[in-house]
Amino acid sequence: MSTPYDYSERIGRVEPSATLAISNLAAERKAAGADVIDLSVGEPDFDTPETVVEAGKAALDAGHTGYTSSNGIPELREAIAEKLRGNGIDATADEVIVTPGGKQALYEIFGTLIDDGDEVVLLDPAWVSYEAMAKLAGGTLSRVDLAPHGFQLEPALDELAEVVSDDTELLVVNSPSNPTGAVFSEAALEGVRDLAVEHDFAVISDEIYERITYGVEPTSLASLDGMADRTITINGFSKAFSMTGWRLGYLHATEEFVGQAGKLHSHSVSCATNFVQHAGVEALENTDDEVEEMRAAFEERRDLLVDLFDEHGVDVDVGDGAFYMMLPVDDDDQAWCTAAIEEAAVACVPGSAFNAPGYARISYAASEKRLREAVDRLVSNDLL
Structure with missing residues (x-):
């Protein structure tokens, strides 16, 4: 037919x-x-968490059902910036976009940075949506296999150095990792930093699982010297706060990047759901x-x-x-x-x-x- x-x-x-x-x-x-x-x-x-649910209900009762400012309500963006400062990132609310889920944040990053033929480097095993979003944006993929190294990045840094070049546009780092659960060492991330500075490429640091770790403290890539201006940090509420269906995430980057990505954000989703954003403030502040x-x-x-x-x-x-x-x-x-x-x-x-x-x-x-x-x-x- x-x-x-x-x-x-x-x-x-x-x-x-x-x-x-x-x-x-x-x-x-x-x-x-x-x-x-x-x-x-x-x-x-x-x-x-019950207090998060109650905060969402209270926001509905208070009439928070309309559009918000595209990048998110000020109190949530400030709460996110404060959380990031606790991770060693010198963040401000103006450097944050609140998104309906972490996937939307990723979509906006790829759409903002990647043109046809641009090289995106993935660390395998890699979450399936990274590849899909790179391809949707027209990017070409290069990959580094971490499986022979117990899924750790540090012993694979020489292999990563052989893959990246001055033609690399973007590297995706996910620690703690989906699907492996690996948490990359600070030394591994310093190796990423050195390569990113040498070859002048940007890095996505997907930290959606950073509150779920066992006996280690994960390092935020943007907290390392030389990475503040070339790291886009992704995080969200789905995993740490068991809020998958609420669809709430965010990205943090420079104000310049946020201004460019904000174009795609405003023309696609307009804003994250109003009352959900109010629940997000409660999640960040009162659910430890x-x-x-x-x-x-x-x-x-x-x-x-x-x-x-x-x-x-x-x-x-x-x-x-x-x-x-x-x-x-x-x-x-x-x-x-x-x-x-x-x-x-x-x-x-x-x-x-x-x-x-x-x-x-x-x-x-x-x-x-x-x-x-x-x-x-x-x-x-x-x-x-």
């Missing part, structure tokens, strides 16, 4: 999200009555106890999974952040994940979705009981 649609070359560059595809398959099987243990999801299994409770629970789950896999002779590289783990599986990771959901009713994401074939990403955003059951199912179906 013919249609009147002549699809753009741009949209043909990307595929649908593999993580969402697995989540949708899990949801379909659940709807059909299957008892699926979904370890594919990238969201905490905790409720949004809830964040710590969630972080501690994730750490216990991580350690449990490591022990369970060890009992069955499976070694995993243990990340110090986020709530993900890369499980080594058969070379055909897509087939393994298909078998896991069809035979064991356990949903995982193929590592190839992150340019890491031979692995499956496991999210431990599930109860300890369900994690134990998931491992038992995989074992009983000869998948471990």
